[in-house]
Amino acid sequence: MRISTLTIYNQNTQAMNRQQADFMKVGQQIASGKRVVNISDDPQAMAQALNVGQSKAVTQQYTDARIGVRNALGQEESVLNSVSDIYSRAKTLMVQASNGTLSDGDRDAVASEMRGLYESLVGLGNSRDGNGLYLFGGYEDGSAPFIRNPDETVQFVGSTDVRQQRIDGDRTMPIGHSADDVFRSVRGGTNYLAAAAATNQGSLTYSSVNVIDSTDPNYGDTFTVDFGGTAAAPTYSINGGAAVAYTDPTDLQVGGLQIELTGAPEPGDQVTISPAAAGNTDVFRTFEKAIAALEAPLDTPQAGAALRNTLNTVMNEFDNSMDNVLTVRAEVGARLNELDTLETIASNRMLAYEQTLSSLVDLDYVEAASEYSMRMVGLQAAQKAFVDMKDLSLFNMLR
Structure with missing residues (x-):
């Protein structure tokens, strides 16, 4: 069979090109560190790798979301710690003000410090986060949750709803608490409070309310004690x-x-x-009642009784507010612990994804180095064969 020179050249060129392509492919794998560089290299492995890559991206998004929630909760915990300090100091001042030997000037001094604590508390209630949003604003985090009324009292105008953030596939977490939860609430397990009517004219005072039988069928009700009779022979009735x-x-x-x-x-x-x-669950009202009572002169027995009753009620309300803040802080701590747990799970999940990707597309360098040497030898052999064959011609036999 006669083989033309053109055919010989074409066959050798194709062989060299094929060897060159195989050699360059191995070189590209070694340079990238990947066994699968193009989809055509291993379509099934590449499809699986794309799915794993998408799962990694979703996991990373949740990780970024947890970072944002953690920062918000960390800032909230810092503010709540300062709020607890204010409540503790206010309770100490109320105990000090209960001393019957204090003069009107002494009580004015206590009221002055209470007003300073009151102003500090308003500032903490309107705290902002690192993005300039109000920490306790809830859904309305672009505006302050507390504003000043013309009479200098504080009014809550914020949202009672709290924003949620998805932090894992099936878990959403509240981002902090609303100002209503922190400054205007008490917990359901909190006990009773007593309060005297603002119109009382006598010198009646009362102690704290003690629970002696929580199984009583009427426990949990509100009781109104009305006084009648005469000043010389008073009577009282309940409800x-x-x-x-x-x-x-x-x-x-x-x-x-x-x-x-x-x-x-x-x-x-x-x-x-x-x-x-x-009763009153707004800690700002508690401060306002305390300051007003301390600034009022004690010029009658009735005024003294009103002061003692107000301080008694105020101290109990501060105790309830402190319990509420401690409960909120416990919730913040629980959420931070949950974030730590989810972070550990996510780290293990990412490690599993990396191992799966490695098994699918990563290169075995030992095997690749061996194949690289083999492809180089194949290319050199094809080039040598072409060099040897291109000089074969009948014209070389003519003398």
């Missing part, structure tokens, strides 16, 4: 019931509760005993 003669002091027990009443009530005076959640 409009039968009148009972009042003696000083009276150990009142109702609905599984116990409270001691002392002093001389006037007909028409009133004391309300209610669950803390049914």
